[in-house]
Structure formats: C-alpha cells, structure tokens
Amino acid sequence: MEQVISADRVEWVPVFTGLSVRQFRKLVRIVAGRGGEQTGTGRRWSLPLADRVLLIAVYYRTNLTVRQVALLFGVSKSAAHRVVDHLAPLLALAPVTRRYGPDTVLIVDGTLVPTHDRKVTAPSKNYRYSVNMQVVIDANTRLVVAVGRPVPGNHNDCTAYRDSGVERSCRGASVMADGGYFGNRQVIMPYRRPRDGGELLAWQVELNTIHKKVRARVEHAFAHMKWWNILRNCRRKRDGVHHATRGIALMRNLAMTG
Structure with missing residues (x-):
C-alpha cells in the first residue's frame, strides 16, 4: 500500500x-x-x-x-x-509525583466521553453509554496536570473525584470545583442558597461570580481537548479511553506551551 x-x-x-x-x-x-x-x-x-x-x-x-x-x-x-x-501509554500525560502547596490553585471538573466498551461505561445524562473523565488543570497556567481513571458515566462528580484517583493527585493544593462536588470538604465550591429559601449575602454573590469566572478555565480546557475527536466517541476498549484522554492532555499542553 x-x-x-x-x-x-x-x-x-x-x-x-x-x-x-x-x-x-x-x-x-x-x-x-x-x-x-x-x-x-x-x-x-x-x-x-x-x-x-x-x-x-x-x-x-x-x-x-x-x-x-x-x-x-x-x-x-x-x-x-x-x-x-x-x-498509547507512552504518548500520555505523566502522572503527578509532586505534592502541591496550598498556594497552588487547581481546578477540577468531569466530562462525559461516549465509549463503546460497556464494561467501563453506564448510561448517563447524555443518554449514551459514557465514562466520567475527571480532569485537573492549573488555574494559573491552564495546563492539564492530572487525568483520573474513567468511572461509569452515571457516577456523579463527587464520587468520580474520589474513585478516579484525582483526589490523591491534588493533595495539598487548593482545589476549585462546581457545586457537583458537594461533600468533598477540601474542594472550594460556590456558595449555595440557604435551605430556608433565603437569598445569598452580597459578598457571597460576589465571590460566586469570581469563582465562576476562574472555574470557566477548565471548561475552556475541555472545549480545546475535544478538538481531538476521539473524545466525542471513543471506540477503544479497556484502558483505551484513559490513554487517549491523557495523550490528548499532553498534546494540548504542548500546543499551549510550544
């Protein structure tokens, strides 16, 4: 050929x-x-x-x-x-080996990746068999620093954060996330409205606005990573989706830093 x-x-x-x-x-x-x-x-x-x-x-x-x-x-x-x-295992983001200090700010979020291997997937809110991939970026550099192992797509982010292994990768750092991580005490989340139906205080609204603007950086990272179309419908089995996501994270980091 x-x-x-x-x-x-x-x-x-x-x-x-x-x-x-x-x-x-x-x-x-x-x-x-x-x-x-x-x-x-x-x-x-x-x-x-x-x-x-x-x-x-x-x-x-x-x-x-x-x-x-x-x-x-x-x-x-x-x-x-x-x-x-x-x-695939060689063309992948290296695992985290350092311990972060509290001055390091990381942002974590999960994204659903439709995957054909039913052994690692579950029907999720996108109505497809997907895995929940947890991705962590550095808030300052916006580079991906960790990718968790895939968990079934019907797991919420709070559970996936723990089960995927990224919780250990973030140890020592200040970690920002959305309200879906409620229950992870070490994660910084936006303020929720009081259960009695009252309104947030003005300073809480202001902090939520700042939090949202900073946390949007991980959404931008997902949008960039999904330029590599395998994250829109992965046909790889077993560890294939994990290797692919880590490989794309490495290539995205290279594309950003040269």
Missing part, C-alpha cells in the same frame, strides 16, 4: 495533529525518551518512530477507524493496531 501521510511531509503535521511542526517534534522526543524507539532484536516496525507518533495523533484527532488510518499510512490494520497499543 502506498503511504499517503508521512512526518517527512511537514505540511500535513498541523492539519492532522493540531500541533506545529516544532511541537510535534518535541512530542516525538518525549515518546522516544520513554522507550518508543525500537531496541534489540525482534520484529521491526515498518514505520519510523515519527510516523508512528503521527499515526496515533491522527487517530486521536480525526477519530477515523484503525482500518482507515492504516490506509493513510500504507500499513495493515493489524500493524496500525499494534502501533496504537504500543504507543
């Missing part, structure tokens, strides 16, 4: 990845540093590392089937599957 897309044709990189050529080359270096380059003996990859990274970036960006992506790169469907399975 003739290869249509190649990393050597740099004009295709921004179109199919959402990254500049410099950002894409940095992504390739990250993957290489994590063991993406083939070493030792054994069956050799038919594509060089840059093309394999481009393949998975195209797969995430376009959400074409693996068969369709394979045709674009001139490889078989099974070879494309192996590339995705091998590189």
Whole structure:
C-alpha cells in the first residue's frame, strides 16, 4: 500500500495533529525518551518512530477507524493496531509525583466521553453509554496536570473525584470545583442558597461570580481537548479511553506551551 501521510511531509503535521511542526517534534522526543524507539532484536516496525507518533495523533484527532488510518499510512490494520497499543501509554500525560502547596490553585471538573466498551461505561445524562473523565488543570497556567481513571458515566462528580484517583493527585493544593462536588470538604465550591429559601449575602454573590469566572478555565480546557475527536466517541476498549484522554492532555499542553 502506498503511504499517503508521512512526518517527512511537514505540511500535513498541523492539519492532522493540531500541533506545529516544532511541537510535534518535541512530542516525538518525549515518546522516544520513554522507550518508543525500537531496541534489540525482534520484529521491526515498518514505520519510523515519527510516523508512528503521527499515526496515533491522527487517530486521536480525526477519530477515523484503525482500518482507515492504516490506509493513510500504507500499513495493515493489524500493524496500525499494534502501533496504537504500543504507543498509547507512552504518548500520555505523566502522572503527578509532586505534592502541591496550598498556594497552588487547581481546578477540577468531569466530562462525559461516549465509549463503546460497556464494561467501563453506564448510561448517563447524555443518554449514551459514557465514562466520567475527571480532569485537573492549573488555574494559573491552564495546563492539564492530572487525568483520573474513567468511572461509569452515571457516577456523579463527587464520587468520580474520589474513585478516579484525582483526589490523591491534588493533595495539598487548593482545589476549585462546581457545586457537583458537594461533600468533598477540601474542594472550594460556590456558595449555595440557604435551605430556608433565603437569598445569598452580597459578598457571597460576589465571590460566586469570581469563582465562576476562574472555574470557566477548565471548561475552556475541555472545549480545546475535544478538538481531538476521539473524545466525542471513543471506540477503544479497556484502558483505551484513559490513554487517549491523557495523550490528548499532553498534546494540548504542548500546543499551549510550544
């Protein structure tokens, strides 16, 4: 099969990845540093590392089937599957290893990702089988700092925050969230109206307005991440949606910082 897309044709990189050529080359270096380059003996990859990274970036960006992506790169469907399975864990946001101080402000929120694997999904408020993906960003830099493991889409954010593991990733920091995280005492949420039906005080209304403006940054992050269309309908099984979300988080961070 003739290869249509190649990393050597740099004009295709921004179109199919959402990254500049410099950002894409940095992504390739990250993957290489994590063991993406083939070493030792054994069956050799038919594509060089840059093309394999481009393949998975195209797969995430376009959400074409693996068969369709394979045709674009001139490889078989099974070879494309192996590339995705091998590189997905390497092309992903690194887990949080630092402990934050209280001066660090993080923002957490969940988004529903429709996913075909019924073993990890549940019918949710978007009337589709989805997973709840918890994402944490830095309020100052707006970069994604953590992505939780997927939980069924019928779990509310309060439960997903704990079960996905992002609660541990945020340990020590000041964490902002919407009212859906009621019950997580360490999370800063907007004031609710009193149960007796009274009105909020003026200073509470003012703080809620500030809170809403700052918290909107995580919504902007979700909008940016969903430019990679696999988050609109993920066909990957098992850990596929987790690897895809972390990979997109890494590419978004690169797109923002260069």
